[in-house]
Amino acid sequence: MTKTSHTVEKIGGTSMSRVKELRDTLIAGPHRQNNLYNRIFVVSAFGGITDLLLEHKKSGKPGVYALFSNADDDHGWLDALTEVGREMSKAHMDVLDHAADRQSADEFVRDRIEGARSCLFDLQRLCSYGHFRLSHHMMVIRELLSGLGEAHSAFVTSLLLQRHGVNARFVDLSGWRDSAEVDLETRIKQGLADVDLTTELPIVTGYAQCSEGLMKEFDRGYSEVTFSNLAALTDAKEAIIHKEFHLCSADPRLVGEENARKIGRTNYDVADQLSNMGMEAIHPKAAKILRRAEVPLRVTNAFEPEDPGTLIDEAPADVPSVEIVTGLDVVALELFEPDMVGVKGYDTAVLEALRRHNVRIVSKTSNANTITHYVEASLKTVRRVSADLEKLYPSAELQVRALAIASVIGRDLSGLKVLLRGLTAMDREDIEVLGAHQGPRRVDVQFVIGRDHLGAAIKTLNAEYIGQAELHDAEANLVKKRAA
Template structure:
C-alpha cells in the first residue's frame, strides 16, 4: 500500500471545460504535494455531445457534432501551444470518435456506445496532464482501464473490487511515488478487454474506488460550487453551505438528488473510512464541505434534496389480498430487467414504486421498456406517471423525533402529494410531488425547518 498521505483529487466537467478552468485546477494540484492522483471527467458539454452522437444516423448531423467536440478540445490544445505528443493523441481520439459514430449508425451496440463515450475522459486526461507539466509539475496520463476492471453490463458496469485493488497496486501505485498521475473517471474495461462505463456521474465513483484500492486518506471532489448546501440555492435564497456532514447524511443527500455527489461515491469511502471533501475549483479559497464518518451533535434537519424525472408505477391486483408471493414475483420481474426500485408503499391491493432515470445506463435510455410493462401486466394492472419530483428532507433521528410530521405536513397542506415515505430510515422523510409545485414547496420547507427560529 502507499503511505497514508495520498489524496485523490477528482475534477468534474466544469473544472476541465476550457484552458482557464484547467489552469485553476492545475494550481490546486500544485498547492498540495499529497494530491498525486487526479481523476477527470470529460470537458463540460462533451459527454452530452457524445451521447447525442451515439444515436445519430444523419451524416450531416454526425459531422456537426464531431466538429463541436473537436472545437472544444482544440481550443484547449491551442492554449497549451499544441505540444506535438499531446496533439497526436487528441487527433487520434477524435478520429476514433468519427469511426465509432459511423459504425453506430449501422450497429446500435452498447459496447460501441461505451467505447465512444469513453473518448471524452481520455481527451481530458491528456490535456490536464499537459497543463500540469506547463506549470512545472511532473505529471503523466494513465489509462484507468488498466486497473478499473468491471463486468460486461455496458452502460452501467459493476466494478470488480478485488481485481481493481490488485491491479491498482500492481500498475498504478508505483507510478505515484514521484509524480502526479492523471487518469479518467467513468470508464473501465471488462475481462474481454472491452471498454465499459459506470453510468452518468460515475467519475466520482471512480475516484472513490481508486482511493479505496490505494489506501488514500481523502477524496476531493472539485466542482463548480463551494461545497454542499442545505438545499439548492436556486430554490431557496437563504440556503447555507455546510462545513461538515456525516457519511450517512451525505449518502442520503446523494441518493435523493444532491448534484455535487454521485450516489455510489460514498460507498467505497464508508468501507475504508476515507474522508471526502467537496469544493469549488474556481474558488478553492472559499473552502467547502467535509464528509466524515462521524460528527458531533448532528442536527435533526440537515438538508433538503430534490430529485427530478421520477416515475411512479402503481400496481393493482386482487391477488395481493391475503395472498403470498405477489411482491416476490414483481421484484423478480424488475430484477430481470435490471430495474432498481427507490421508494415503495403498499396497501391491501396496490403497490406504488418510484423509479429514477439516474438508474438507467450512461446512454440515458429509459427504464420502462415495453417488454417490462407487458410482463408486469400479466399479473396486475399497471399505471405509470412520469415527470414527478422527489423532495427529501434529510437529517437525523427523523423517524423517532415527535413533531417532525406536524412541521412538514403544515407546509404540505396545499400541495398535491402523490406519495410519502417515512420510517424506513432515521435519516429521511420523502414526498413525491408534481414538477410545478417543487420550487414553492422547497422554499417553504427550508423556511419552516431551517430559517424559522420558532420551529
C-alpha cells in the same frame, strides 16, 4: 508508487472546461506553494465531449456511439467523430497558450480520433461476415469512445501544468493500444507503479479500461468508480470531489443563495439518500467502495479552494438536525387488488415487471390491498409495466400518475417532528400532500405532491427547517452574548 499521506481528487467535466482558472487556484494557486504534491487528480472529459462521443445526457441526441450502433451508412458517425475532433481542439485551444503545447494536443487528438475511426471501420468489415455480430461488440465500442474524452482532458491538463512549472504526469488508464486484459485493480496499480507522489502530480483519466467493463455496470458513472477505487487502493487520506458548487441544504437557484447553507458535515447514510433522490454527491457504488476502505469523502466548490467544503464519513450527528431538502419528479404506479389480502406474490410480480423494463424505484408504500411504487422513469415506460401487470392480474385496478417527492434528509431527525411540521407548513401554503412517509431510522421524510408544487414545496420545507434552525442559532448566540 511511493507510500505517503495523500489525497485523491476528482474534477468533473463542467469544471474541467475552466481548468485554466483551476490551475491558478485549486491546483497550483498561492495557497499551494508549500503543498503542491501528495495529490492524485482524476479528471473527466471537457464539458460536452462525452455527450458528442456517446449521446447527450439530457436530450438523448445521438453522438458517435448512437449513430454507429444504428448506422444505415457511414456518413453519420464519421461526421460526428470528425466533429468530436474539432470540439476537442477548440477545448484545448481555450486552455493552452503556448504554440508547442497546442501542437502536442492537436497531434494527440489526431492520433486518438484516427485510431478510433480505423477501429470502427475494421469492426464493420469484420461484422460483414456472418460469423460476427456487431451487437456483441457495442459495449466495448462504448468504452473505447468514452475513454477518448478523458484521455484528451488529462493529457491537456498535464501540458498546462507542466508549462506552469508543475511536475505533472499524464497517467492514461484507458488501455489505448494495450493488448493486455487486466482487472481494474491491476490497471490502477500499473498506471501508478513508478509515480513518486512527493515530487509528481499525476493527472489520471477518469475512464479505466479493465476486464470487468466499467460501463457495463456503471455506464457514465464510471469516473467516480475509478476515483473511489484509486483512493481505496492507494489508502488515501481523503477522497475529494470538486464541483462547481457547494453541497447545500437546498438548491440555491431554487430557494435563493441567501436561504441555502453549506452542509459542512454529514455521513454516507445521507449520501445514499441524496443519491436515491437523484442528487448524487457521489455514485452509490463508489461511496460503498470508500466506506469499506474507511476513506472519508469531501465535496468542495472547485472555485473556492480555501473553503473545506463538506466532509462525508461514518460519524453520527452530534445533535438532531435537518441537513438537506431536495425533490424529484416521479411516476406513481399503484396496484389495487382486493384479493391481495393475505396472499403472497403480488409484490414480487410488480418488482419483476419493473426490473424487466429497467425502471428505478425511488420509494414504495403498501397496505392490505394496495401497492404503490414511486419510480424514476418516463410515463411511457411505466404504462408498459402497467400493461404487463394488467395481463397478470386482470381483476386489479392499476393507476399511473406523474407526481413528485419532496424529501427532508439528515443524519438524525429524531425529536424534530419533521413529518408534522412539514404537513403543517405545506397546508399553510395550500400545497396538497398526497402521501407522506417516515421510517423508524429517522434519516428521511418523504412528501408526495403534484409535480407543479415541487418547487414551492422545497422552498416551504427549506424555510421551515433550515430557516428556523438558523433563526434559533442566531437567538441562542444572542443569549450567550448577553449572558457574557
